[in-house]
Amino acid sequence: MMMITMMNSNAEAVRIEINSDSFDQVLHDIRPNIVIFDQFITEEQVR
């Protein structure tokens, strides 16, 4: 199994709150060019 250390990934981890205005501020601060969701929506509906 492919394993990498998270500390070497260069990815910043940001903790967010959902359904909160604070998330808007997170977006303003990060200013992403691309946003990726890792979940398939329909799967969430039927889970």
Add this chain to the structure above:
Amino acid sequence: MQQRWLGISRVNARSHFIVLLAAHLSHLLSFDPSIHQSIQRDKPVLDTHQSLSVMLQAARRLCQVNRVAAAGRRLLNSSISTTSAIPSNDVTVMLITRVWPEPSASAASVRDYSLLEIMSNAAQWLHDDPTTPSENSGGSSTNNDSNNSGGYSNSSSSGGTTRLVVASAAKDSPHREAISTTLYDLDTRSRYSNQALDADPIPRRIK
């Protein structure tokens, strides 16, 4: 010039807001046996750009990417598009996920590795995008070079920097499961929204 199939719609070349739906990795792996075999052989999961392409192919099969992309665009545009875009080669890729290892975690799973790969490839795609402004104005990049400890490059041949940000709820947070609810809300809202956005054709060949 290299050509790639991208199952996404450009929103605004100036603001560079592009929203992707990454199909759930378990779906992705099940759709393409070669990826699974590659993982089993302990080889790199995917070549450059390949994971992004395969991911979107999987999403297209699930017939959801366009609708969700439109919903995500509205979320971002409502929050950010009022601010002027700063011409820059710097690229920031954000992943919204329910589960992500704590920074102190010693190792990542195949899923985590694959998501990082997708993020990195998406950033590289944007760096390579001919519509990306060529001038680097310096602007207000918030990239933190001091965190460059190896693993994924945060620079590109175009001279810009790459920033990968993973947004998730804290491990013990009640918001963790709520992320799914939010994504569901976005999906539901999109059904009553701008039909023109939803009607964007996919995939689109971009040179």
